[in-house]
Amino acid sequence: xxxxxxxxxxxxxxxxxxxxxxxxxxxxxxxxxxxxxxxxxxxxxxxxxxxxxxxxxxxxxxxxxxxxxxxxxxxxxxxxxxxxxxxxxxxxxxxxxxxxxxxxxxxxxxxxxxxxxxxxxxxx
Numbered sequence: 590x591x592x593x594x595x596x597x598x599x600x601x602x603x604x605x606x607x608x609x610x611x612x613x614x615x616x617x618x619x620x621x622x623x624x625x626x627x628x629x630x631x632x633x634x635x636x637x638x639x640x641x642x643x644x645x646x647x648x649x650x651x652x653x654x655x656x657x658x659x660x661x662x663x664x665x666x667x668x669x670x671x672x673x674x675x676x677x678x679x680x681x682x683x684x685x686x687x688x689x690x691x692x693x694x695x696x697x698x699x700x701x702x703x704x705x706x707x708x709x710x711x712x713x
């Protein structure tokens with residue numbers, strides 16, 4: 590089973606690909622069957638990498654408050670807080686991310702990710 594530091598490093602590489610505008614690296618970290626669930630709807634791997642067609646999408650980011658939930662052999666859910674600044678913006682945004690990572694043939698890939706924007710409202 591992968592530890593939290595290992596999976597957080599993989600997640601950091603996804604964010605760095607967004608900061609570098611590196612669609613190729615982004616694609617290598619996402620499983621072919623990747624599903625993203627966002628406020629804008631569902632996204633597959635092609636949509637996730639496609640957002641980098643015009644270059645980087647974030648100028649800086651920081652990941653914190655990570656938590657790991659084992660999901661069985663070779664699978665884990667990594668949840669964390671992300672603070673980031675979009676390219677062309679100056680105000681940081683915060684969201685909470687849940688990502689499922691799976692080991693297939695010795696290679697860990699992200700199969701699912703859901704982003705939840707930080708909100709000042711109390712949970713329901």
